[in-house]
Amino acid sequence: MTKSQIPVCEYLFRRIASLGIRHTFGVPGDFNLTILDHVYAVAELEWLGCCNELNAAYATDGYARVRELPGVLLTTYGVGELSAMNGVAGAYVVRAEMIHIVGMTSRQVNEETLAADIDRVTEDCVKSRLPVYIFIPMDVPSISVPLSALDKPLDLEIKNDEEIESKILGMVLNAISRAMNPSILADALTIRHGGRELVRELADLPQFPTFSCPLSKGIINENKPYCMGVYSVNGTVTSLGSMEALETSDLIINTGTLQTDSNTGGFTRKIPEEKVILLEHDKCVILGEEFANIHFLPVLRRLLKDLKAKAGHFNLPATRVNVSLPCQFGMFDATFPPRSRAIASTLWSAIGFSVGAYLGACVAAREMKHPSRVILILGGGSLQISVQDIGTCIRFGFKPIIFLVNNNGYSVERAIRGAELSFNDINSNWDHQQLLSFFGARPDTGIGSFSTKFHTVEELESIFGKEALNEAEHISLIELFFSPFDYHWRLATQVSNTLDRLLEKQEKFN
Numbered sequence: 001m002t003k004s005q006i007p008v009c010e011y012l013f014r015r016i017a018s019l020g021i022r023h024t025f026g027v028p029g030d031f032n033l034t035i036l037d038h039v040y041a042v043a044e045l046e047w048l049g050c051c052n053e054l055n056a057a058y059a060t061d062g063y064a065r066v067r068e069l070p071g072v073l074l075t076t077y078g079v080g081e082l083s084a085m086n087g088v089a090g091a092y093v094v095r096a097e098m099i100h101i102v103g104m105t106s107r108q109v110n111e112e113t114l115a116a117d118i119d120r121v122t123e124d125c126v127k128s129r130l131p132v133y134i135f136i137p138m139d140v141p142s143i144s145v146p147l148s149a150l151d152k153p154l155d156l157e158i159k160n161d162e163e164i165e166s167k168i169l170g171m172v173l174n175a176i177s178r179a180m181n182p183s184i185l186a187d188a189l190t191i192r193h194g195g196r197e198l199v200r201e202l203a204d205l206p207q208f209p210t211f212s213c214p215l216s217k218g219i220i221n222e223n224k225p226y227c228m229g230v231y232s233v234n235g236t237v238t239s240l241g242s243m244e245a246l247e248t249s250d251l252i253i254n255t256g257t258l259q260t261d262s263n264t265g266g267f268t269r270k271i272p273e274e275k276v277i278l279l280e281h282d283k284c285v286i287l288g289e290e291f292a293n294i295h296f297l298p299v300l301r302r303l304l305k306d307l308k309a310k311a312g313h314f315n316l317p318a319t320r321v322n323v324s325l326p327c328q329f330g331m332f333d334a335t336f337p338p339r340s341r342a343i344a345s346t347l348w349s350a351i352g353f354s355v356g357a358y359l360g361a362c363v364a365a366r367e368m369k370h371p372s373r374v375i376l377i378l379g380g381g382s383l384q385i386s387v388q389d390i391g392t393c394i395r396f397g398f399k400p401i402i403f404l405v406n407n408n409g410y411s412v413e414r415a416i417r418g419a420e421l422s423f424n425d426i427n428s429n430w431d432h433q434q435l436l437s438f439f440g441a442r443p444d445t446g447i448g449s450f451s452t453k454f455h456t457v458e459e460l461e462s463i464f465g466k467e468a469l470n471e472a473e474h475i476s477l478i479e480l481f482f483s484p485f486d487y488h489w490r491l492a493t494q495v496s497n498t499l500d501r502l503l504e505k506q507e508k509f510n
Contacts, residue, residue: 005144008114009038009136014150015122016099017044021069022367024048025056025360029076032103034141036074048363048396050356051388053080057087058356059363059389061096065343066364068194070097070125077104077135087356088131090348094215094258095192098131106139114140115149126156129192129281158295168294169302171286172253172277173310179251182208185231185271188215188263190256190296193281198300199255203227205307208253211246215263216256218341232264247271255279255296262346339372351410352385354378359389362398373472374400381410381426391439394447399475404432406453407482415487415495424484432479441475453479 006014016024023046028036039047050056053075060071073088075081081102091098099122118134125132176182186199196219203210203220211231212219220227231246246252247270254276261267278285279296336342343361345353358376365374383404393400408428418424433451436442441449450469454460460480463469469476 004147006147006150007038007041007142008118008145009035009141010041011115011145011150012101012118012134012136013038013042013045015118015154016070016072017042018150018154019069019122019126021067021072022046023063023363024072024074025050025059025063025363026074026101027051027053027056027076027080029080029103031076031105031138032074032080032101032136034138035101035103035136038141039074048392050359050392053083054087054352055356055359055386055389055392057084057091057098057100058350058353058386059360060098060100061087061091061353062343062357062360063364064091064096064098064360065094065191065357066341066361067367068191068196070099070122071360073098073100075100075102077102086350087353090345090350090353091131093260093348095129095189096131097125097129097192099125099134100131101134101136104135104137107137111143111145114143115145119149119152119154123154123156126154127158129189129194158297160294160298164291164294165299165302168284168286168291168299169306171289172299172303173306175251175277175287176206176253176307179249181249182206182251182253183228183246183249184208184210185213185246185252185254186210186216186219187213187254187256188258189281191216191219193256193295193297195256195297195300198297198304201304202253202300202307205304209245209249213258213263215258215260215346218336221338222335223338231269249275251275251277253277253279255300256281258347260347262349351382354382355386355389358400359393359398362393362400363396366398374398375403376400377403377405379405379407379411380428380430383432384426384430387435390435394436394440394449394475399472401469401472402475402477404477404479405482406432406479407486408484411484411487412491414484415491419485432477436475436477448474450474450476451479452477453481455481 022044024039025048026032027050036047039045048059050059056075057073060073064071071091073084075084081100084100088098088100121132121134184199184203186203190196190199199219200221203226204224207226209228210220210226211228214230214232217230228245231243252271252275254271257278257280259267273285274288276285277287279299281295282293284291284294284296284299343357345357354376355378358374362374365372390402409424409426414424433453436449436451441447452463454463460478463478469478
């Protein structure tokens with residue numbers, strides 16, 4: 001190999017590093033070992049091995065959501081890629097971008113297009129914010145490609161038809177100038193497509209009442225007076241003040257919508273199309289008129305520029321509605337500090353998602369040099385699916401705070417059916433107080449930890465002033481004991497409403 005050549009897998013990992021990515025996740029296997037050799041050839045990248053491919057996929061998802069860059073997953077083909085598939089599917093539905101590199105058996109490839117194929121798939125991942133696959137036969141990693149191919153920048157710019165974009169911009173500005181009671185509804189795909197900061201700036205400029213959705217909680221600074229909370233479902237779950245404040249607006253700027261049952265309260269939104277400016281990644285709909293193949297990011301950038309120049313031309317809201325932040329479950333009652341974000345598998349509903357995702361979030365936070373903490377809240381059922389990678393967190397020196405809800409079973413399933421039947425029970429004999437020690441955080445390893453357990457609210461409140469927790473010098477586990485039937489009223493209400501709708505449909509069908 002000459003100095004003008006480079007192994008194709010080193011080329012791949014250099015391209016990955018050029019995006020700002022600093023870690024790759026996965027599990028070694030027979031067909032990806034020659035690929036893994038080349039991770040170590042790129043100084044900017046580090047390998048972080050997980051305990052199984054499913055947790056590695058969840059970690060890749062969590063990393064992508066925090067970094068807002070593609071997560072990189074490496075597995076072997078067959079058993080490895082299929083083990084990871086549930087995590088990749090969960091990333092797909094929320095558009096958490098992921099590059100899944102799969103080592104596979106030997107086969108012939110077109111060596112002349114290897115570099116171009118890598119660039120094409122990488123560009124598609126960044127632009128679409130969806131998982132992509134790169135299958136690499138085991139006899140390919142050391143094939144040479146021109147080093148000069150790295151000199152060509154990746155084409156990551158999102159472009160619209162300028163004439164159509166200008167027309168949309170004019171319609172949006174005209175609608176805003178005429179509105180007397182406008183609002184902003186920032187949804188989950190705003191985050192996934194990299195629009196978080198643009199929407200925050202949009203909300204901060206005119207200070208229209210601004211709402212998030214269950215899957216986008218934290219997108220808006222919740223300490224701002226214009227933050228009105230979470231809009232999800234009818235008044236039985238979302239507060240009446242929050243619901244009415246949005247639904248009575250004469251103009252709603254809705255960005256990055258994710259129309260799913262869990263994000264819309266079972267599709268109970270009452271927002272007329274004729275008063276909505278819908279800005280999405282594949283189309284814009286302005287007061288009922290649709291423009292296909294228009295991405296919202298360039299539109300938002302131009303809109304912000306014009307709003308700054310013409311701020312005095314628009315009607316600022318005269319009143320504020322003070323509401324809480326209710327949504328599906330208890331987390332949405334909390335007011336998040338600025339720059340906080342919540343990560344959950346609400347849409348895909350993968351019970352074991354949290355441990356892997358929090359590992360990925362820890363890695364991302366370290367890369368971003370954030371002094372912030374990563375807090376994991378999970379139940380015993382979730383823990384028993386993916387517990388192994390708590391050991392990975394300890395191994396790599398992460399110090400999150402874990403709140404474990406010990407309620408001896410599957411709460412969501414109990415709320416749906418069979419509350420007292422054994423299929424909703426789990427093994428209750430685990431000694432969670434020994435968990436961190438078992439995975440390596442103990443005196444003989446020199447790794448510190450803090451574990452405790454509480455049965456009452458008063459006991460829990462006492463811990464928040466403790467130095468061991470507040471200083472976050474060690475990984476911490478706080479075990480909270482609940483009754484198996486103590487689940488949030490919003491969960492019970494949502495289940496009840498859903499079952500009622502199903503019965504109504506069944507009666508109509510019969």
